[in-house]
Amino acid sequence: MDILQDLQNRGLVQQTTDDDGLRKHLSTNQVTLYCGFDPTADSLHIGHLLPIIMLKRFQKAGHKPIALIGGGTGMIGDPSGRSSERSLNEAEVVKEYSNKIKDQLAKLLNFDSGDNAAVARNNHDWLGRMTVIDFLRDAGKHFGINYMLAKESVSARIEQGISFTEFSYMILQSLDFLKLYEQENCTMQIGGSDQWGNITAGMELIRRSREDAEEEINVFGLTVPLITKADGTKFGKTAGGAVWLDPEKTSPYEFYQFWVNTDDRDVMKFLRYFTFLSADELEELQQEVDTQPEKRVAQIRLAEEMTRLVHSEEALQQAQKITESLFSGDLKQLSISDIKQGFKDVPTYVTPKEEFGLIDLLVSASISPSKRQAREDIKNGAIYINGERQQDLHYVVDKSDRIEDEFTIIRRGKKKYFLVRFQ
Secondary structure, three states, X not given: OOHHHHHHHOOOXXXXXXXXXXXXXXXXXXXXXEEEXXXXXXXXXXXXXXXXXXXXXXXXXXOEEEEEEOOOHHHOOOOOOOOOOOOOOOHHHHHHHHHHHHHHHHHHOOOOOOOOOOEEEEXXXXXOOOOHHHHHHHHHHHXXXXXXXXXXXXXXXXXXXXXXXXXXXXXHHHHHHHHHHHXXXXXXXXXXXXXXXXXXXXXXXXXXXXXXXXXXXXXEEEEEXXXXXXXXXXXXXXXXXXXXXXXXXXXXXXXXXXXXXXXXXXXXXXXXXXOOOOHHHHHHHHHHHHHOHHHOHHHHHHXXXXXXXXXXXXXXXXXXXXXXXXXXXXXXXXXXXXXXXXXXXXXXXXXXXXXXXXXXXXXXXXXXXXXXXXXXXXHOOOEXXXXXXXXXXXXXXXXXXXXXXXXEEEEEOOOEEEEEEEO
């Protein structure tokens, strides 16, 4: 099966500029393609995963991906898909973000040596050296105002208002395609469906700027669909905010849980989109969803594949260990690192390393609102220390209850966890 057919089977092709031409181009050439990532934060998030995985799919098929970091365009801001203008970051901030994103991309794409090793480029290398005169003479002259106004990324903003800065973004991104075409023989750009106008504008700039050249110009664009969820909520958002690829911002355990909690109605689509599982494996998982949805076999497989890909096998094992400990209630086996991940957002009470009567500790840590309620909670069997029920009203929490002499995990009822940190 050719790469384009596989993408279509997975529902990953929203638009192509020339389906038949692209199929022939991919089958007869090692194609260099690119996707851009503007550094609008110090980490990529889960919304960036699909284009990254698309680059990996082409790489696995023998083609050469370029991850283009928008150190230049990130200074401007893409109006696509937005109803208001972005806040502009300072140059040093954009540079810092760019370096961090480059490191993340290096972990996700194969940057090792080889004929189709991925490479990272930064468009600040050419946009940062371009003068205003160069921009207007070499690029601006190829863009008619009516042509630009007709693009959805611009037309959608006309009523709300769009600055000349963001209006120019399309030309800057088009210059990226032209520079990569000239310097890297890059003949294909991929992106989200909101990038269609920018992609086709880049192809047009290549053709217009090379009108006097004798070579045949074959350039192509492909977009992936917007990811939607069956319940109508935005993909990649949780109660805690965005799901980041940086483990310091979203821990591997939180990342794993995000995928485990996928709706039954979405899980097969996400498995097709985000994983490299074969059609036979996908069919088996579909049967699990149809016949035994309560076992969440497909969701667990999705979580395993994604956590291993983005983080590591070791991070996956740790996420699974934390999950199993919370499910079984056996919390004593957790390490400090496990606790910091699994209980990251749990209410935490910090206290000196002393012995405490359980009733006093429950009140001091705001686990129970009063000593009377604390006694009721203990007598009723609602209090658990490190996973073990404690019903002794005279129980003293001491060093033996501290995990690695630092944490004690207290549960009140079925799901309310509290962390006591001794220091």
